[in-house]
Amino acid sequence: MDDNVSLDFPLDHPLPRVTALEPPREWEALRERCPVARVRLPSGDEASLVTRYHDARQVLSDPRFGRTLSAPGAARLSATESGGAFSGEMSGPIPQSGPGHERWRRLLNRWFTARRMAALRPGIEEMASRLIDEMIGRGQPADLKESLAFPLPVWVICDMLGVPDSDREKFAHWSDAMLSLTRYTGAEMKEAGAEFAAYMARHVDAKRAEPADDLLSELIVASNAEGQGLSEAELVATGRALLVAGHETTANMIGKMVAMLLADRRRWERLLADRSLVRTAVEEALRFDANLGFGMVRYIDDDIEVGDTPVRRGTTVVCDLAAANRDEAAFDGAGEMDLARSPNPHLSFGAGPHSCLGQALARTELQAVLDVLLRLLPSLELAVPATELRRVEGLLVTGLREVPVTWKES
């Protein structure tokens, strides 16, 4: 245990970093000495930060607690009029808990089953190959994020939703604004939200008039039957939520995964020598990522105990998933990246009834892209020292600004 780290409460959340890939030094001390810690959010409001694995899992799995921070006493994330993401504006009419949420969730689940993902995989690999070939064609050094990590998941989710991926610059802007902590003003967030909603409403209308072979068209058809499916407002909100969730997180994760594997090139070489490790390597990259983002938020509307610590009704709790994923109580050698780790019950997709809807898609994309990269670019290297990689700041999800890479010309 590191006794030298001083903890002055309330700490700022997110905690500042020394380098992009390394976890903040405070996490270990927090897990050890103050597993439910007073923190100050970018809004200036206070919340309780949970950093132990079993505590985070307990809070996330408790069906009583929702993630909408619309209650009068709930903390705001960002210093904007609405309080930013989770204020209720982002999810809008999508039911956030109870039977309504379960109905919505089950309606969407069918689109993300393991079987559907297995059917998508060859197409994802083909797209990854094409993007890598184009990157090679443009010459080196290249930014793997811009060339591969970002366009691949955008293409996949746009194809599923039936929206043109040529609009991806718009989506990226709207998505950043929706996930802003400090980067955008309240007015900018509001304007981007309104534009995005109008775009998606037009798209839903177009699909209603002319249904095609995509997720939204089928949801619309299912919703025409009385008492079933989703309302117009729910359809638009669902389209927006899937588009944002479907590309931002995965795009960042592809870049971070490749950066972590190349930061210590023995990891990359181990995968080259044994491709059967790709599956567990992806899970370990998800666990080891110290930049999972802000964490998962819950509004606690009942007095509870988290571990041994009482948490009062009216508290906003932030479960720091990346800190929990480094908890030695849950993972042997938690500070080491073990590409063969199994089982690996990391919390990167959350846990419980709100666990990530698209996790099978994310896993499929991450495995596919890693397989194709190992095959087409075995000589891949970071073009800068890992300590010079820079994080994207001010958003709820965190990634690297760029992933500069080089390779040997064949």
Added chain:
Amino acid sequence: MKVTVDQGLCCGSGNCVMLVPDVFDQREEDGIVTLLNPEPAAELHGAVREAADMCPAAAISVDEGK
């Protein structure tokens, strides 16, 4: 080994199906888990344990019968 699943807890992550498709499947209409084989062969036990450990909703129980 005896495997049971709780469809009320299942959130449809599909992870168990990706890991052990011989033992787990998902309902077409809502992605909820179904059990294909409650008493899997010994060579699948490791993967079934991994699926149970990794289930985000803790919906899979494994009785090792010891």
